[in-house]
Amino acid sequence: MPIESIKGRGATRNPIPTRFNLQKRLTEGEWLDSVEALDGVPKRRTTVTIEHPKSILNRNKSPDIGFDRSVNAYRGCEHGCIYCFARPTHAFHDLSPGVDFESRLFAKPNAAQLLHAALSRSGYDCAPIAMGTNTDPYQPIEERWRITRALIELLVETRHPFSITTKSDRVLRDLDLLKPAGELGIVSVALSVTSLDPKTARALEPRAPAPHRRVAAIKALNDAGVPCHIAIAPVVPQITDHEMEALVEAGAKAGARGGFYLPVRLPHEVAPLFRAWLDEHFPDRAGKVMATIQSLRGGRDNDPNFFSRMQGQGPWADLLRTRFEKAAKKYGLPQSRFGLRRDLFQPPQGNQLRLL
Template sequence: MPVESIHGRGATRNATPTRFNLQERMAEGDWLDQVEALDGVSSRRTSVTIEKPKSILTRNSSPDIGFDRSINAYRGCEHGCIYCFARPTHAYHDLSPGVDFESRLFVKPDAAKLLHSALSRPGYECAPIAMGTNTDPYQPIEETWQVTRSVIEVLLETRHPFTITTKSNRVLRELDLLVPAAKLGIASVAISVTSLDPKISRTMEPRAPSGRKRIEAIRLLNEAGVPCHVAIAPVVPQITDHELEHIVEAAVEAKAAGAFYLPVRLPHEVAPLFRAWLDEHFPDRAAKVMATIQSLRGGRDNDPNFFSRMRGQGPWADLLRTRFEKAVKRYGLRQTRFPLRRDLFTPPEGAQMRLF
């Protein structure tokens, strides 16, 4: 008898990570899952572990990324997007990038205090902070923990520029903070819309809000004066690429501030997870999807090289770029830029945050 059901999750398996030669684990859940399983197949529970990092700003020097610092309030993401390039990070914790990534979550409740400390350091140089670059800052547990909100409060208090990338319309709950930040020119939002087809979304992003809800969130943010862009990311060949023009059109109707797209990436453990998902949900075209992805990625499942990893290469990459450029031109939507002010930044006062 199976110990737990993964119904409603994105990944179809929970393989043990092997890249770091960590000790092999049992595949079943905790003792409570097993007790419930005595009466049948229990649902996989979502657990949250408190993490206490020493710092909250993550730095990067990648030449193909438009920011050099980011904040990730959570590890793992309950949205369960099968293509998520952040899945391999769970292997560092001896957890599976599969179902564990979606159900064994970590939260950093001291993020705002750590940010306050970082911004107070002598010599700190202001530059936009990106949120949502690894895991979604507005996944369901944000409703309980509100770590993202506490971080935005510090950023607004210090007039520090920031960007938010999310797949959730929960970002609308922060309008009371985002509107004044946008008026100062220090805030910008990008909402990822991968598909407008509910059937595709239910399997590919099982716990994220629907594409139509995200389009509506784009409209409401822009109407409130918060510049919100559409991120058609990722584009999955043979599954969602046919929707590219439709998403651009819907974003224009929602008065999106701009648009960009990214082809799907399948680093490390994501590739076998994605292949298993294809076999489960799209067996009729699984081979064709992977052949197209490999065409985009120089004959491999994934291309880790700077620049080409974001754009792809070959005829399929050229076709996607041409279609996107024609679509934004046809509908009068400009490609995304994030011109945020840095000159308004004021370091926090004193040892304690003024907002807390």
């Protein structure tokens, strides 16, 4: 739907999702006629829709993921990372996993109240809650909505263990909450740094903070007593893999408590979006990039199988693992371990959040 300028966005296309028959439903309507009649091509602006879910605690039973529950304050992510494996979730809303995913966002302002109710239930079994597993909890709209902060306030109040995954130094704005959580041993942070080259980072993650700001955030968090790890995730073969050693070194120098890496994943609609992005930004090596990814993924663009989807397979996977292990040993970067205390949890008292 090329009706708005997408300059500055990650995806180069905004294809209509076909898995849920949206194409058929759109062609039966007439609303596109008026859209196409507009003069000019307006700049695409970010919009935020308020969502009112009935629950906020997501459960998973994946054997290759180190948590069984998560909370997502937002749907969609303005960072616009072209490789984001969460892009296909926008198709469930009849929106494109392309530019819509990074510009048509959803916020859940009642997330903390819903989590309060979940933690208050009789028989609730305390285990770490992961934040940022689907979309970034510190994307730009958090500055206004502050939903992530409200969730952290509740988790600190109840001394509930939690982890944060982000690629934004905006996490430092909640240092007043994260520092006491670090002292209690109930929080860990993983900051994603995919490349130290600003040009590459802008192409991959156009609206995420610059790499040097993320590395500085790793240092600031650890200096404040908040255990922060470097996540070299994802590694994009032929584009960022040559930086593996430099990224490990940068994380170690910033005092990262540990580190890990993940090869790029291209599920569902992400694969064609990524291919189009390669043609736009790296036409000289697009074929080589996809050939290497397929060698990691058993001859396919994506491998959905447990364990191998996180590690890859074949010679390229072995090479990445060896390089990471050698670099980690050379620079003294431990393997990430996210042991968090569960014994301090105190269920919420009353029906209201005291810190809100």
